[in-house]
Amino acid sequence: MFTPTHLLAQAEMRTPGTRSREALPKVFFAIVMTVCAVVLGACGEPRTVVVTNTETVTSTEQVTTTVEVTAGSLGEPVAGESESEEVSGTVTAPVPLPEGSSARELLNTLEIKGRAPKTGYERAKFGQRWSDDVEVEFGHNGCDTRNDILNRDLKNVTYKPRTRDCVVLTGTLEDPYSGEIIEFERGSESAKVQIDHVVPLADAWVKGAQQLSEQARRNFANDPRNLLAVDGRLNQQKGAGDAATWLPPAKGFRCEYVSRQVEVKAAYRLWVTQAEYEAIDRVLSGCGQSVS
Structure with a gap:
């Protein structure tokens, strides 16, 4: 029987x-x-x-x-095992880019495909906010990344006493997104100037960042190439938009803006959608030879 x-x-x-x-x-x-x-x-x-x-x-x-x-002899998976295990969270970045490469040359190296599911995304996936524990410029200098970028992008900067010129108190921003002058003062109106991720974290997550290691994602969130001090209102307006859905109102800055996006995506092995590629390509077509 x-x-x-x-x-x-x-x-x-x-x-x-x-x-x-x-x-x-x-x-x-x-x-x-x-x-x-x-x-x-x-x-x-x-x-x-x-x-x-x-x-x-x-x-x-x-x-x-x-x-x-x-269990196990007729080529079927044993209970608890999977036939293939997806490798994720192991890719290191940023990677060195070819010296002297133009934005268009780098754009043509990016993979074009659709967005991955946003499943699992949260800000914490990119590490502690403005962490100094990173392997990019300004990393391990004793100051948090937000103050590093304010110090870089503002003029006439003053500092909080006894912070080793680390905590920015006041300064003047020539906003690249609007072209307007904004006075920054730490306190209740600090949000007038915000630090924008040129390639938003949520956009990166659905275009390859899920495959990055924890350290690489922390590097990405604090890489000065991907950060700009900007008008807080426009930063909120942009949200997680890519070049296909949002560009700075100041048209004179768009060439640099999309060039930064391309450089960052190439350095962190992220991809672009077809619509995003076409939007960047249109902007670069009107840029000077040094950019495109």
């Missing part, structure tokens, strides 16, 4: 002192039927077939054939 895990077939000899001529066909028939059942999926756990004691015996003996089915 065939069960989910083993088969027991018994045949008795009918003539004392002689070998049974009936038991052997029964034994092999049982084995053949068992193998067929396993191959066709009749057994709930088809794996390894073990056959024991298939000889014929005398009338005082019995023939016992056991077919045991265990």
Whole structure:
């Protein structure tokens, strides 16, 4: 009789002192039927077939054939295993870019494909906000990234005392997105000037950043190439938009803006959508030779 895990077939000899001529066909028939059942999926756990004691015996003996089915031998995955395991979170970045490459040359190296699912995205995936524990410019200098960018992009900067010229108190921003002058003062109106991720974190997540290691994502979120001090209102307006959905109102800055996006995406092995590629290509077509 065939069960989910083993088969027991018994045949008795009918003539004392002689070998049974009936038991052997029964034994092999049982084995053949068992193998067929396993191959066709009749057994709930088809794996390894073990056959024991298939000889014929005398009338005082019995023939016992056991077919045991265990996990793993017929090419099917064992419970708890997967046929393929997706590798994620291991890609290191940024990578060095070819020296002297133009934005258009780098654009043509980017893969073009659709967005990945946004599943699992949260700001914490890119590490602590404005972490100094990064392997990019300004990393491990004792100041947080936000103050590093304010110090770089503002003019007439003043600092909080006893912070080693790290914490920016005031300064003047020539906003690249609007072309307007904005006075920055730390305190209740600090949000007038915000630090924008040129390639937004959420956009990066659905275009390759899921495959980056934790350190690489932290580098990405704090890489000065991907950060600009800008008008807070326009930063909020942009949200997670890419070049196909948002460009700075100041048209004179668009060439530098999309060039930065291309450089960052190339350095962090991110891709672009078809619409995004076409939008960047249109902007670069109107830029000078040094950019395009």
